[in-house]
Amino acid sequence: MSVTLESQVGTPWKKPPFITNPALRWGILLFAVVYFFAALLSMEVNWHRVYEGLERGRKFIVAFAHPDFGSRASDIKEGMIESVIMTVTSTIVGIAISIPIALGAARNIAPLPVYLVCRFIVSISRALNEIIVAILFVAIFGFGPLAGFLTLSFATIGFLAKLLAEEIEDMNKVQAEAVKATGASWLQWVNFGVQPQIMPRLIGLSIYRLDINFRESAVLGLVGAGGIGATLNTAFDRYEFDTVAAILLIIIVVVMLLEYLSGIIRARVQ
Amino acid sequence: MPINDKNGVKVWQVRDRNSQLLRWAMWMAAGIIFYLSWMKISDQTTWFFVYDAPRIAADIGGRALPPRWGYITQLGKPIWDTLNIATLGTFFALCMAVPVAFLAARNTTPSKLFVRPIALLIIVSTRSINSLIWALLLVSIIGPGVFAGMVAISIRSIGFCAKLLYEAIEEIDETQVEAITATGATRWQVMVYGIVPQILPAFAGVAVFRWDINIRESTVLGLVGAGGIGLQLQSSLDILAWPQVSLILAVILVAVVIGEWVSAKVRGAII
Numbered sequence: 165m166s167v168t169l170e171s172q173v174g175t176p177w178k179k180p181p182f183i184t185n186p187a188l189r190w191g192i193l194l195f196a197v198v199y200f201f202a203a204l205l206s207m208e209v210n211w212h213r214v215y216e217g218l219e220r221g222r223k224f225i226v227a228f229a230h231p232d233f234g235s236r237a238s239d240i241k242e243g244m245i246e247s248v249i250m251t252v253t254s255t256i257v258g259i260a261i262s263i264p265i266a267l268g269a270a271r272n273i274a275p276l277p278v279y280l281v282c283r284f285i286v287s288i289s290r291a292l293n294e295i296i297v298a299i300l301f302v303a304i305f306g307f308g309p310l311a312g313f314l315t316l317s318f319a320t321i322g323f324l325a326k327l328l329a330e331e332i333e334d335m336n337k338v339q340a341e342a343v344k345a346t347g348a349s350w351l352q353w354v355n356f357g358v359q360p361q362i363m364p365r366l367i368g369l370s371i372y373r374l375d376i377n378f379r380e381s382a383v384l385g386l387v388g389a390g391g392i393g394a395t396l397n398t399a400f401d402r403y404e405f406d407t408v409a410a411i412l413l414i415i416i417v418v419v420m421l422l423e424y425l426s427g428i429i430r431a432r433v434q
Numbered sequence: 435m436p437i438n439d440k441n442g443v444k445v446w447q448v449r450d451r452n453s454q455l456l457r458w459a460m461w462m463a464a465g466i467i468f469y470l471s472w473m474k475i476s477d478q479t480t481w482f483f484v485y486d487a488p489r490i491a492a493d494i495g496g497r498a499l500p501p502r503w504g505y506i507t508q509l510g511k512p513i514w515d516t517l518n519i520a521t522l523g524t525f526f527a528l529c530m531a532v533p534v535a536f537l538a539a540r541n542t543t544p545s546k547l548f549v550r551p552i553a554l555l556i557i558v559s560t561r562s563i564n565s566l567i568w569a570l571l572l573v574s575i576i577g578p579g580v581f582a583g584m585v586a587i588s589i590r591s592i593g594f595c596a597k598l599l600y601e602a603i604e605e606i607d608e609t610q611v612e613a614i615t616a617t618g619a620t621r622w623q624v625m626v627y628g629i630v631p632q633i634l635p636a637f638a639g640v641a642v643f644r645w646d647i648n649i650r651e652s653t654v655l656g657l658v659g660a661g662g663i664g665l666q667l668q669s670s671l672d673i674l675a676w677p678q679v680s681l682i683l684a685v686i687l688v689a690v691v692i693g694e695w696v697s698a699k700v701r702g703a704i705i
Contacts, residue, residue, distance in 0.1 A: 179627070182634055200525075203518040209581045217576035224575060246478075249471040256468050291690050295566065295654040296683065299671065304491045306483035309475045383566045386658065390478070396567065400574050408571070412563060419562035 258320025289322025
């Protein structure tokens with residue numbers, strides 16, 4: 165140590181690099197630069213069209229100053245109610261289904277075959293994008309909020325069951341064993357030994373998922389699965405930016421309210 | 435500990451009567467809300483289609499399988515576009531998210547009263563609107579194509595990245611910053627030597643995490659005309675070419691799984 169210190173005296177200090185291996189560092193940088201230019205060059209941008217669009221972009225930003233809630237009020241109201249309904253029902257059903265799956269996907273509770281099946285369900289649900297699932301459900305069940313409800317419930321399972329299963333795997337074994345030692349049955353064991361430990365996390369995640377489901381329900385309408393998205397799409401197609409601004413403002417306000425609410429509830433349960 | 439006296443025998447209960455009643459009322463309210471919502475959904479559903487669903491699903495499944503493997507030669511360019519939308523989108527989003535994060539963090543913002551609320555507003559508004567809606571908006575403003583998709587992804591990612599980054603900035607160790615300040619460093623030198631090294635791992639983690647999410651999101655942007663493999667999906671759906679749809683879905687699934695694998699590897703190497 166002292167030898168290296170001696171040799172370094174007098175030379176100015178340099179920041180240690182983030183990636184220590186120089187070959188890897190320069191390799192990644194070179195690759196990134198080459199890729200960056202290859203990607204940019206392969207992108208065909210019609211600058212003339214973009215330039216023309218700037219005027220519409222300005223109109224859109226101006227529209228936020230005077231959003232038009234009035235002229236499509238009934239459509240907006242109906243779409244929002246449908247979105248909220250889809251959000252609430254799908255979150256409730258999603259939670260109800262994901263609790264047993266979470267129990268099955270926790271390695272310290274479930275036997276191996278059950279564990280594998282539940283993990284498979286979780287990864288399928290996580291890998292498929294909501295919109296793609298919605299397209300399939302619309303094709304199978306027809307247009308309307310039922311397809312959206314099913315999509316969101318399905319997506320909730322992957323999210324909630326995975327995070328809840330991780331929480332169960334991290335739980336304190338001592339408490340669960342104490343309950344088991346009293347001679348409790350399996351159900352009693354889960355109810356009094358496991359459930360109280362994961363309850364705060366379950367409530368926090370459920371509220372968070374409610375928030376996500378609302379945001380997602382706003383786009384499902386684009387593929388015909390009900391909600392405010394259909395109204396939004398129509399407004400875009402007609403270049404009615406005032407109405408678009410109104411809908412987007414409502415979505416932002418609702419999401420902010422939900423986030424504020426979830427902050428309060430999570431602070432209380434934890 | 436609520437204990438009920440039953441004929442002289444003390445029986446332990448989990449809750450006392452009032453909290454039990456309150457809980458019951460809450461469950462009841464939730465049940466009623468769920469029932470009313472479900473009725474509303476049920477009213478707007480053509481139940482005939484739902485009863486018919488198993489047959490339709492089997493029919494679609496029968497048409498979709500086996501996938502049309504020959505079509506894969508036409509998917510190379512769309513997948514490359516999708517990758518570019520996600521990667522460049524993440525890159526530009528990070529370029530914009532970093533200043534916003536520094537303006538939003540309580541310990542680095544120049545003004546808590548004016549600048550911080552504006553930065554928080556940018557974060558909230560970009561975060562609460564889905565990238566598909568941003569894509570819809572940009573397609574109608576600057577026209578369809580990969581460029582619109584990339585801009586949509588980057589706008590959507592600003593809020594997400596900036597939020598996680600500013601939380602990381604607020605959690606830094608102040609003593610290191612003080613030590614740098616004590617050497618007489620300027621504001622920018624404090625930033626570079628005191629703050630940035632502390633948040634660099636969080637930054638790399640956020641970047642890779644968001645890239646993974648963006649790969650998923652960019653696969654569907656084509657549905658509204660914003661480029662990538664979603665365009666092929668939309669056109670195959672429009673002509674009911676189910677064997678092509680199933681192949682595209684398989685390709686998307688593979689892309690998503692590879693994206694998740696790469697991001698898990700990189701995050702494992704950083705943390």
